[in-house]
Each structure stands twice: as structure tokens, then as C-alpha cells.
Amino acid sequence: GAVVSQHPSWVICKSGTSVKIECRSLDFQATTMFWYRQFPKQSLMLMATSNEGSKATYEQGVEKDKFLINHASLTLSTLTVTSAHPEDSSFYICSAREPPIRTTSYEQYFGPGTRLTVT
Amino acid sequence: QKEVEQNSGPLSVPEGAIASLNCTYSDRGSQSFFWYRQYSGKSPELIMFIYSNGDKEDGRFTAQLNKASQYVSLLIRDSQPSDSATYLCAVNDYKLSFGAGTTVTVRA
Numbered sequence: 001g002a003v004v005s006q007h008p009s010w011v012i013c014k015s016g017t018s019v020k021i022e023c024r025s026l027d028f029q030a031t032t033m034f035w036y037r038q039f040p041k042q043s044l045m046l047m048a049t050s051n052e053g054s055k056a057t058y059e060q061g062v063e064k065d066k067f068l069i070n071h072a073s074l075t076l077s078t079l080t081v082t083s084a085h086p087e088d089s090s091f092y093i094c095s096a097r098e099p100p101i102r103t104t105s106y107e108q109y110f111g112p113g114t115r116l117t118v119t
Numbered sequence: 120q121k122e123v124e125q126n127s128g129p130l131s132v133p134e135g136a137i138a139s140l141n142c143t144y145s146d147r148g149s150q151s152f153f154w155y156r157q158y159s160g161k162s163p164e165l166i167m168f169i170y171s172n173g174d175k176e177d178g179r180f181t182a183q184l185n186k187a188s189q190y191v192s193l194l195i196r197d198s199q200p201s202d203s204a205t206y207l208c209a210v211n212d213y214k215l216s217f218g219a220g221t222t223v224t225v226r227a
Contacts, residue, residue, distance in 0.1 A: 034215070042219070043207060043220050044163070044207070044217045045217075046216075049214060091160075093162045107153075107165065107168065107211075108211070108215060110163050110164070111162060112161070112162050113161070113162040115160075
């Protein structure tokens, strides 16, 4: 089955620094990747949709200058949290979708997540 | 994002019983529906998806869809302690819109 990896699995950083999270599709080409954030005991909230070779589309209320997304290849998308603050501490999860010509299910394959703690 | 409502639970069922999870959605035009299971501290994993009205069975899981009522459910038969998790209903119209999730506890 389709596998999506994330790196790192957890990271601790100091307030004011930037953190980059990588999301890779290991055995398929993902034209579209999605970035979610999940706070404790809450559901997943979509942050942005990332299409290879184009700018990401951010959901309402998500600061595009704070959460930089780059989808430079069909297998890699990155999320950079800039000038991180303690309120950015969360579980960040990416997902990837195969091109619709390969599947009709619009199924998304989730990465294992990255737990970010900002001190 | 589209609205997806779930009973927040928690839902506690004895081992071997049937766990019934419900979900409603706001957009009558939604076409595909997914159930994910999420263990604490882990990312969601897909259990089932359903597109057509009626029932779809996969092992101990049965998804039911009623588009007229904008309602989708998940039944877990012969519940096991390993089924204890949060179950997320999602509407997938290119982007996934998740419900808040229902936490299920299976008592041994």
C-alpha cells in the first residue's frame, strides 16, 4: 500500500526559531499533499493544500507567512513553522493523494505525524 | 470546510458487543465518506470508505450511508479491546473535512 513518511517524528525548539517538517510519499507520486494540525483532544484541522509546482492554498485563519509550505517535487512537501511560539505546539500531520487517474477514491494516505513542542 | 457532526462520546461497550458510531454532514452534494481510526498519539488510519447508499461490509466493520438523510454510520461487530480508539468520520470532496471524532472504549 501507499506509504507516507514524515521527518522528524518529534521536535523541541525554542521560541522564535524555525522548524522544518518533511513529508514524503515513498512509493507513489503525490500531486497533492495536505497539511493538518491537531491539538490535544481535538480533531484534525486542515491547514493547507499543497500542489506540486504551485503555491499552497491555505485555509481561512492560517497565516501563510508563518507556515511556509513548499511542494518542490512529486514526492516531497515541506512545512516550515517560522518564528515558532508555544501556541504552535501541536501534532502536525501530512497526507498525500495519488493522481486521480490512478484512483477514484480520492483516498488520502497519512504520514505518522510530527509532534512539535515550542519552549 | 464542510460541517461534519459526530457524537463525541465517549462510547463504552463490553468486549464482543456491537459499537455503533454515527455521523451527519451538511453538504447534500458530498459524494464520498471515510471512516478513520486514530489511536492516541498516532495519525489516522483508514478503516473504510463508502460512496453508495446502503451497507458496505469489511470484516467486523460495516459502513452505512443514507444520502437522503445525510447520514453515515459505522458498526463494529464483536468489539475487541484493540478497537479502543477515536473514530473520525470524514467527508472527502477533494479535501477531507473531519468530524470531531467519537472515542470508543471496549471493556474487557
